[in-house]
Amino acid sequence: LIEVVNVSKVYRMGGNEFWALRDINLEVFEREFLAIMGPSGHGKTTLMNIIGLLDKPSTGKVFIDGVDTAKLNDDELSKLRNRKIGFVFQQYNLINRMSVLENIEVPLLLRGLSRSERVRLAIRAIEMAGGDKSWLSKKPNQLSGGQQQRVAIARAIVGDPEIILADEPTGNLDTASSKIVMQTFSRLNGIGKTIVMVTHNPEVALCSKRILYIRDGRISGDEVPDPT
Amino acid sequence: LIEVVNVSKVYRMGGNEFWALRDINLEVFEREFLAIMGPSGHGKTTLMNIIGLLDKPSTGKVFIDGVDTAKLNDDELSKLRNRKIGFVFQQYNLINRMSVLENIEVPLLLRGLSRSERVRLAIRAIEMAGGDKSWLSKKPNQLSGGQQQRVAIARAIVGDPEIILADEPTGNLDTASSKIVMQTFSRLNGIGKTIVMVTHNPEVALCSKRILYIRDGRISGDEVPDPT
Numbered sequence: 001l002i003e004v005v006n007v008s009k010v011y012r013m014g015g016n017e018f019w020a021l022r023d024i025n026l027e028v029f030e031r032e033f034l035a036i037m038g039p040s041g042h043g044k045t046t047l048m049n050i051i052g053l054l055d056k057p058s059t060g061k062v063f064i065d066g067v068d069t070a071k072l073n074d075d076e077l078s079k080l081r082n083r084k085i086g087f088v089f090q091q092y093n094l095i096n097r098m099s100v101l102e103n104i105e106v107p108l109l110l111r112g113l114s115r116s117e118r119v120r121l122a123i124r125a126i127e128m129a130g131g132d133k134s135w136l137s138k139k140p141n142q143l144s145g146g147q148q149q150r151v152a153i154a155r156a157i158v159g160d161p162e163i164i165l166a167d168e169p170t171g172n173l174d175t176a177s178s179k180i181v182m183q184t185f186s187r188l189n190g191i192g193k194t195i196v197m198v199t200h201n202p203e204v205a206l207c208s209k210r211i212l213y214i215r216d217g218r219i220s221g222d223e224v225p226d227p228t
Numbered sequence: 229l230i231e232v233v234n235v236s237k238v239y240r241m242g243g244n245e246f247w248a249l250r251d252i253n254l255e256v257f258e259r260e261f262l263a264i265m266g267p268s269g270h271g272k273t274t275l276m277n278i279i280g281l282l283d284k285p286s287t288g289k290v291f292i293d294g295v296d297t298a299k300l301n302d303d304e305l306s307k308l309r310n311r312k313i314g315f316v317f318q319q320y321n322l323i324n325r326m327s328v329l330e331n332i333e334v335p336l337l338l339r340g341l342s343r344s345e346r347v348r349l350a351i352r353a354i355e356m357a358g359g360d361k362s363w364l365s366k367k368p369n370q371l372s373g374g375q376q377q378r379v380a381i382a383r384a385i386v387g388d389p390e391i392i393l394a395d396e397p398t399g400n401l402d403t404a405s406s407k408i409v410m411q412t413f414s415r416l417n418g419i420g421k422t423i424v425m426v427t428h429n430p431e432v433a434l435c436s437k438r439i440l441y442i443r444d445g446r447i448s449g450d451e452v453p454d455p456t
């Protein structure tokens with residue numbers, strides 16, 4: 001479903017060259033539940049942004065469902081993202097001048113749904129994310145850190161995307177809220193969604209079926225989780 | 229050193245009233261290392277902002293070193309904060325148009341130090357936070373989430389404040405980076421600093437000497453950590 005071929009990403013700053021990713025080759029099949037772990041600053045978000053078509057690699061290609069994304073123009077990329085991918089950002093990227101409801105319904109706006117249908121889906125999404133529908137009329141900056149994180153998760157899942165990319169989705173959550181989020185991800189995976197999740201939390205990684213380790217911009221390990 | 233007397237915080241939205249904190253009474257003595265835990269959305273950040281003099285309570289008082297903060301004007305509050313308190317924000321609050329160095333040196337600007345002295349202190353602070361001095365010339369949005377978190381920690385400690393308030397300082401850090409941060413906090417506590425740290429991570433809470441539990445805006449527990 002997702003194929004990353006020979007991908008590298010370099011940042012050039014002044015005279016310097018910094019390789020955030022080097023020679024990444026990765027296949028993620030349908031219905032996989034993949035966790036990505038690795039030290040801070042070693043390329044996990046960079047890889048997620050490239051898989052999620054939010055950023056372009058310096059070398060190599062990304063195929064989504066067999067489509068070579070390098071051949072798509074910005075408009076086609078944007079449509080593909082909107083249809084197939086839900087993204088939970090590490091820093092949430094909520095829009096403070098819109099209500100929580102308006103934030104969550106963004107992925108639905110191009111689908112020709114009625115407002116009441118969008119509200120119904122938003123309520124369902126926020127509850128699946130372990131949140132509360134009373135938040136819908138608030139602004140994001142009237143919510144706690146962990147509440148905002150759950151709104152970001154709700155926005156990523158509201159459009160029922162085939163692929164969910166979650167960049168550290170439980171970093172600001174207590175254990176009980178993390179459990180609810182992971183139960184939702186497991187349930188979505190069970191009904192056929194593909195999940196790729198960055199996490200620093202080994203307990204969260206245990207909910208996945210495969211763990212990829214990233215170190216210094218390269219894949220340093222690829223294994224099945226071991227609960228011991 | 230920090231005395232919270234009968235503090236409550238209410239938010240009024242439309243016809244509704246929401247009590248984020250109720251009847252908080254708390255004493256934090258010099259050289260304490262206090263962890264605050266509790267479910268997401270239950271008032272921990274609200275309490276930290278009030279202790280840190282960034283927000284005013286709806287009822288009650290906050291005393292810092294015996295000073296009744298309600299009697300201070302904004303200028304005096306700001307001076308007291310700058311002198312005595314270092315704050316690590318849950319969302320970092322770094323300024324993207326300034327370099328990392330400029331972000332870290334903010335607390336030092338009113339101290340009449342030379343630029344080379346400020347740079348020396350910033351380098352020391354970022355290394356104590358488990359970061360790297362190569363970040364100093366970058367902008368915050370050129371850093372990973374966990375790197376930005378460590379810059380926020382560096383800024384909080386660079387001015388050698390008596391009180392360090394850290395709101396979930398390790399949420400985006402891997403285990404190794406978290407250890408370095410906690411070692412720094414323990415060392416600062418050992419030389420006399422008072423530390424109040426919100427965390428969702430029970431392992432991080434074990435580094436403290438006292439754990440306060442917050443539930444529904446109230447203190448629901450106050451105990452010594454138990455490693456079992």
Ligand SMILES: Nc1ncnc2c1ncn2[C@@H]1O[C@H](COP(=O)(O)OP(=O)(O)OP(=O)(O)O)[C@@H](O)[C@H]1O
Nearest residue numbers: 011020040041042043044045046370371372373374
């Ligand atoms: N725009 C940029 N310019 C220069 N360097 C960058 C830029 N964006 C990212 N980097 C660097 O690329 C590296 C990888 O960053 P990335 O955000 O992918 O790390 P990460 O593994 O997600 O870390 P964390 O666990 O802290 O979130 C970091 O060292 C970072 O400083």
Ligand SMILES: Nc1ncnc2c1ncn2[C@@H]1O[C@H](COP(=O)(O)OP(=O)(O)OP(=O)(O)O)[C@@H](O)[C@H]1O
Nearest residue numbers: 142143144145146239248268269270271272273274
């Ligand atoms: N400006 C505001 N208007 C209305 N409600 C608010 C406002 N700011 C905070 N709240 C509410 O106050 C409650 C406590 O928020 P707070 O940020 O203190 O929680 P927290 O314990 O830090 O949570 P987390 O662990 O998720 O960071 C939340 O329910 C939040 O929705």
Ligand SMILES: [Mg+2]
Nearest residue numbers: 045090372373
């Ligand atoms: Mg990251």
Ligand SMILES: [Mg+2]
Nearest residue numbers: 144145273318
């Ligand atoms: Mg908080």
